[in-house]
Amino acid sequence: MATPxxxxxxxxxxxxxxxxxxVLTVGLVIFANVTRDRIAHNQQAWIxxxxxxxxPPESYDNDPLTDTTEVTAPDLLxxxxxxxxxxxxxxxxxxxxxxxxxxxxxxGPLELLVAIAPGGQLIGVQVIRHxxxxxxxxxxxxxxxxxxxxxRGLSLTQPPQQxxxxxxxxxxxxxxxxxTITPRAIVKAVRRTLEFYQGNEDxxxxxxxxx
Amino acid sequence: xxxxxxxxxxVTPGATGTPSSxxxxxTPGATGTPSSxxxxVTPGATGxxxxxxxxxxxxxxxLQLLALCPLLAVSDTVVKALAFSVLVLAIFPLATxxxxxxxxxxxxxxxxPASLLVTAGLVTAAELFMRAWFHxxxxxxxxxxxxxxxxxxxxxxxxxxxxDRGMALIRSLRIALGIALTLxxxxxxxxxxxxxxxxxxxxxxxxHWADRLEVKVFSVDMGFLLAMLPPGAFISLGLLIAARxxxxxxxxxxx
Numbered sequence: 402m403a404t405p406x407x408x409x410x411x412x413x414x415x416x417x418x419x420x421x422x423x424v425l426t427v428g429l430v431i432f433a434n435v436t437r438d439r440i441a442h443n444q445q446a447w448i449x450x451x452x453x454x455x456x457p458p459e460s461y462d463n464d465p466l467t468d469t470t471e472v473t474a475p476d477l478l479x480x481x482x483x484x485x486x487x488x489x490x491x492x493x494x495x496x497x498x499x500x501x502x503x504x505x506x507x508x509g510p511l512e513l514l515v516a517i518a519p520g521g522q523l524i525g526v527q528v529i530r531h532x533x534x535x536x537x538x539x540x541x542x543x544x545x546x547x548x549x550x551x552x553r554g555l556s557l558t559q560p561p562q563q564x565x566x567x568x569x570x571x572x573x574x575x576x577x578x579x580x581t582i583t584p585r586a587i588v589k590a591v592r593r594t595l596e597f598y599q600g601n602e603d604x605x606x607x608x609x610x611x612x
Numbered sequence: 613x614x615x616x617x618x619x620x621x622x623v624t625p626g627a628t629g630t631p632s633s634x635x636x637x638x639t640p641g642a643t644g645t646p647s648s649x650x651x652x653v654t655p656g657a658t659g660x661x662x663x664x665x666x667x668x669x670x671x672x673x674x675l676q677l678l679a680l681c682p683l684l685a686v687s688d689t690v691v692k693a694l695a696f697s698v699l700v701l702a703i704f705p706l707a708t709x710x711x712x713x714x715x716x717x718x719x720x721x722x723x724x725p726a727s728l729l730v731t732a733g734l735v736t737a738a739e740l741f742m743r744a745w746f747h748x749x750x751x752x753x754x755x756x757x758x759x760x761x762x763x764x765x766x767x768x769x770x771x772x773x774x775x776d777r778g779m780a781l782i783r784s785l786r787i788a789l790g791i792a793l794t795l796x797x798x799x800x801x802x803x804x805x806x807x808x809x810x811x812x813x814x815x816x817x818x819x820h821w822a823d824r825l826e827v828k829v830f831s832v833d834m835g836f837l838l839a840m841l842p843p844g845a846f847i848s849l850g851l852l853i854a855a856r857x858x859x860x861x862x863x864x865x866x867x
Contacts, residue, residue, distance in 0.1 A: 410719075413719065414718065414719045414721055414722040417717075417718050417719070417722060417726070418722055418725060418726060418729070421714075421726055421729050421730065422729055425729060425730065425733035428733065428737070429733060429736055429737060429740075432737050432740055432741075433740055436740045436741065436743070436744035439744040439745070440740070440743045440744050440747075443743065443744070443747035444747075446747075447747065447748075530751075532754075534841065535688070535806075535837070535840040535841065537837065
């Protein structure tokens with residue numbers, strides 16, 4: 402029953418939409434290409450900044466941002482693959498920085514950078530991205546700025562594994578005033594990262610040829 | 613927005629000085645010169661039933677207020693508010709020009725999807741721009757920069773079509789300026805009350821030299837937390853609207 406006029410009423414608007422979509426797509430692809438290198442560079446600089454806060458740059462001589470490996474451990478590190486940056490000096494392992502995720506933050510996951518020395522001792526922990534409540538859950542950034550330093554030198558035996566939680570749960574770690582969920586999530590994620598490291602130390606350093 | 617009755621008057625600072633047909637409104641009870649163009653009568657406050665055009669305008673100011681809401685999330689510091697204001701001032705008029713052209717050329721039936729496509733494309737480009745040149749600041753906007761596309765389309769849809777392109781451009785500039793000033797006022801108030809500082813994180817916008825611009829007005833341990841949280845944005849906006857209505861009422865009783 403479609404008359405030619407009806408057909409035109411469907412075809413023309415559709416064609417117009419398609420044309421708009423194509424023009425926009427082409428424009429965005431071009432712009433994405435222009436900005437791609439800068440964005441990648443920014444992301445690397447952002448990781449590097451956190452890495453430098455954990456490990457002094459003069460203690461290694463490779464480029465950890467390219468010397469990476471991806472690991473997957475659904476039970477310890479979550480379903481998504483996790484990036485690990487390897488730090489070496491003269492080819493010998495100095496540290497591994499694992500970009501693990503604390504999935505159970507108060508307002509969504511927290512992304513961490515956990516640096517571990519050979520042998521399983523913690524070098525330090527940085528929170529690289531989070532969405533915690535300003536003023537409460539983000540205390541590690543300002544009010545309790547030293548809180549993350551507490552992790553330095555710890556391992557799965559120091560404190561013992563069952564005390565790797567906040568004080569309220571019978572552990573060794575202080576919570577923030579007014580926020581328990583965030584520190585609990587961070588401590589748990591760090592512990593799991595250490596547990597993963599313990600079983601995979603060799604693999605972490607060897608997987609994928611260093612470039 | 614449960615805090616506000618649906619057809620109270622709305623403040624958009626761009627409209628404070630010069631009444632523009634679409635965003636300004638009169639305080640109920642104000643007995644100034646009620647030109648039919650810029651007064652919104654609260655139903656019930658007057659004897660006669662509001663005409664449909666008055667209701668439409670009230671509806672459209674409510675919608676504009678709603679369109680402002682997602683933007684409130686980026687107003688917790690001056691720097692974030694400033695950066696977002698610049699983006700709004702750049703994207704909004706550009707989008708209006710494009711949408712105006714679309715409306716001219718295209719079938720009514722596809723204006724809405726086409727508008728969404730165009731504005732989505734624009735904010736995507738803006739997001740890429742932020743990630744390339746203002747990485748940290750862009751990351752702090754989160755989902756609210758993409759959401760700007762929705763706001764633009766909503767505001768565009770509820771307006772009566774402008775007579776010509778120049779008019780549309782001027783009007784969109786005025787609305788964008790209103791949004792920008794609102795954001796700046798909120799950012800100023802919330803950062804001052806919530807953190808006791810001003811311009812914190814200016815380095816993310818202007819480069820590292822600007823980190824010195826931060827002004828610590830008073831030192832607080834936690835700040836007034838509520839101001840930093842989303843409810844603080846709504847409370848600040850409510851106060852801003854109240855202040856605007858109050859001055860409007862004073863002006864009209866004086867004259």
